[in-house]
Amino acid sequence: MPTVHFAGKSVEAPLGANLRLVLIRARLPLYNSAARALNCRGRGTCGTCAVRIEGKVSEPTRAERWRLRFPPHTPDSGLRLACQCAIQGDLSVTKQPGMWGQHEGDDAETPGDTR
């Protein structure tokens, strides 16, 4: 069973499990600030579940490619939408600052921040 590392914690997940659901069920802070309440619930349209992933997940879906093409995301950011990713091995997942998790560096809010 793959292990997902996120925000200093580790959780086991079945192969093929949806990354967003695994993080939410483990009560890990996938969403920043208002995105906790204001998100598309996994439809791949809001972009607020964006994360940086090291490890193997499914190929980007059509919805994911579409959403990552427009601001605040950029197509070359290397981010993935957790709601569109099926876990295919051990993962290290990082949430960046910003409502969409789009900011590089630490000059904005921290993951899970409620501001």
Ligand code: FES
């Ligand atoms: S939850 Fe909206 S794009 Fe993933």
